[in-house]
Amino acid sequence: MFDFTLDGTDGGARAGTLVLPHGIVQTPCFMPVGTRGAVRGLHPDEVLRAGAQIILGNTYHLHLRPGEDVVAAMGGLHEFSGWKRPMLTDSGGFQVFSLSAMRRLDEDGVSFRSHIDGSARRLTPESSIEIQWALGSDVAMAFDHLIPGQASHDDARDAMDRTHRWLERSRRRHDELSATGPGRQTLWPIVQGGTHADLRRASLDGILERGEWSGIAIGGLSVGEPKPVMHRVIEGLAPHLPVDQPRYLMGVGFPDDLIEGIARGIDLFDCVAATRNGRHGSAWTADGKVNVRGATLRLDPGPLDAECDCECCTRFSRSYLRHLFVAEEQLGQRLVSIHNIRFLLHLSATARARVLDGTFHAWAAEWRRRYFSKGSPE
């Protein structure tokens, strides 16, 4: 039910197959983010047609609205949302970071001031797991303490130690729940430790000491640290990660981040950028970023990305897309979101094929050269 097999490797890059209760995921793979039980603005069929194999939901947001009790009463997140494929839920750990201005952290958990109505909300490792269990995701994430990329060694150690203690509690509660419904959901731990190599190793060791896992996530990256630092952290961890488990780089990334992550052995990614940038009119192509509102597209009859097979690129012109954005028609946001998701999914699928035929690194080199050829898109 929670199986991962390695289908092939090419240097440090990997291709695998992850089996989950609601379906299989061929890796490397990008997971679109559906924070509130929907990939923002999109119909589940559009997400599926873009090639998505698994999407994310969020514990904190679904707990606030509509509440896990509602979701459970409606048959769980899959039934409720109409997305019948695999789902992973983030634990709310990211909100400890992103909502730091309106939360108070203590050893037991985190008290939030709801961003919706100001009411007091509390998340602990146990409650996060209970919520995720009620939501019914295929993969639950441990409740972690995420810190900014600039955090000091002391702060990073403190957060890492807490993440370890919270992991034990997350695991205990999840084991208890799993005893009542075996095979429903698996729990993945999250490596923390900031930008500090020794702490990253210590974090991983602490996780491996605390039990058997079906997958391991690397968190706390792309939170303000330079990209080379992120690469170094992944490189430092890769040789020590269990070979037979999927490696999930949380919250990453942009197209080049997928390439760099895959090159360093990452199997799974998720990122809001595809949909957020899509809504904001920024599209990815093999030649770098395109500003969909840009004046140069005014009379451009061509597709957003000539090589893309998505519902946006096979039917609509750049001129029309620009018009939709300028006129603030929602369709524009939807179409570019679909394109960006498709772009990352096609990219990860191509990477998989290249790993399997042993040409990944040469292909990646060419991909980088082209993506960055028009100046620096990132």
Add this chain to the structure above:
RNA sequence: GGUGGGGUGGCCGAGUGGCUAAUGGCAGCAGACUGUAAAUCUGCCGGGCUUCGCCCUACGUAGGUUCGAAUCCUACCCCCACCA
């Protein structure tokens, strides 16, 4: 024809003697966004240049008052409302 109101940068619209190249908003242009408090945010937006500064041209038109005017005065042109 009479009376009243008004003409400000692409548009709308503040400003009634110096702190005004001129508040705002819109439109336009460029950029940001990484486990979603984001259909959001930031910058530019009269022209030119050696652009953390300098120079030119600017508030209907033409004159005038003043050290100094978008702001005051005179004439003219135009617009709107009402009255004939």
